[in-house]
Amino acid sequence: MNNPLTNIVQDWIQSSSNVIDFGCGDGSLLEELREQKQTIGYGIEIDPNGILSCLRKNIPVIEKNIDDGIDEFSECSFDVAIMASSIQCLKEPNVALGKILNLSNKCIVTIPNLGYWRCRLALLLGRMPVTPSLPSSWYGTENIHLCTIKDFEDLCSKENIIIEDSIHLNKERNKSKFAAIAPNLLSSEGVYLLARK
């Protein structure tokens, strides 16, 4: 499998689910979910190369900058929405999260963890952290709303969002039991299955 997220999230997705992937990239996650789970999926993407890849994979794709808002999808309904590595790039991630949960029963979100010990160490040494989950330099990053695992979980509870399940990843972005011991310190990234209360 090409997309590491497929293994991580496939247990959360029921067969034949209707899936929308915000920021779907080259469509590999949707393609693999279609093979594994017979899902029907739509991708939303802004990058022309990603869009072309989706068309080549026969993944329906919509050219759109998610930052312009997702209100147009408000009358659509999905079983699962996926937002991998993009929620921290949005202008109002808390609002976006609410809107996503209005159009889908469940939402899978990944959050790069600024509380990860490597990030903390970098900051302690006076540098902005650069990790596999946060690969860009401070001036090149699209991330404008970074948070820690604790911050994110606080937001969910404040917004009446249930965390149905979560998986914590190590530096290699693999599922890690070690990272799960103290995720806010040991995980580089959290993957969440969310639903409305």
Add this chain to the structure above:
Amino acid sequence: MKSQRELHTFSSGIILETGEALSSFDLMVDTYGELNNDKSNAILVCHAFSGSHHAAGSSDDGKSGWWDELIGPNKAIDTNKFFVVSPNNLGSCFGSTGPISICPETGEVYGKAFPAISVLDWVNSQEMLLSKLGINSWACVLGGSLGGMQALQWAITFPDKIQRAGIIAAAAKASSQNIALNEVSRESIRKDVNFHEGDYLKNDTFPKSGLKAARMLAHITYLSEENMNKRFGRKIQDVESRVDDLVDYEVENYLQYKGEKFSQVFDANTYILMTRAMDDFDPAKKFDNELKDALKKVTAKLLIVGFKSDWLFPPERGKEIQLAAMQSGISSSYLELEGQQGHDSFLFGNERYQKNIEAFLRS
């Protein structure tokens, strides 16, 4: 590229959406490429309102087909792989039965007596062509502008006879502004002293100046402001190449030239008929104006393409179609391409446009 031009006669006629009938009709049809053994590689391309069956390749006078940049060997619509079928629409004036044809019942030219034609009528006539060619279903139906409307209507009307629909620079219905612009064009034709309420051919004349003015106005709507500024700016036309003394600016000269050329080859009644078909297109109307309900039975995969500089059918109009399709659970993609040439962008084969169309046809 193997290409063929053939006049197909449908002697069983057709009953039109209005209830009127044509007892017999012809379609002038170009084909490019070859039909494969299992007849699974046929693509129907639908022309926009002033187009013809000549979509690809060059004619004897050196004129390229309207979609020559996209159709041909190794192009986006690859004639090495696909058998491209390009009919001239019913009601047009390039060889298919239309207002300039002879009515078999009266033995006279139809003129204003030619019945109103709708997008659905075109699709029905193209379905008759499909069956005459012995093909079960199109691998894809695609077109730009009014051609995109036909592709959409195809997906709605004959879900089992179309695998894909490419709906380009189109809309699910004309806007008030679209209708208004068309009406100014029609008015200039109707008020030409030579129009004779549409019976100009019987009076051995032709509303040339009205048709020319109509085309000049319409032509502006096909270009973008930026594109016109870039191309013409405020440049003054050099005296030697002025089409007449009234012209000062290059843009005026260009429109005069385009209008003149168009008025020599196009028919005024056809202009009115075609713009009416565009204005009246509204597949959602029968479904309480819910496009998503109109799309419920669609099984074709849809690709909807809009161009950022198009203000006649701006990208949002395409987006509406995609969104309605998504609400009905139909596999549908939406692209918003740069395209500098306004509405006409759909005619030009920039790299991204070509690659995405090619990928869609192969998916």
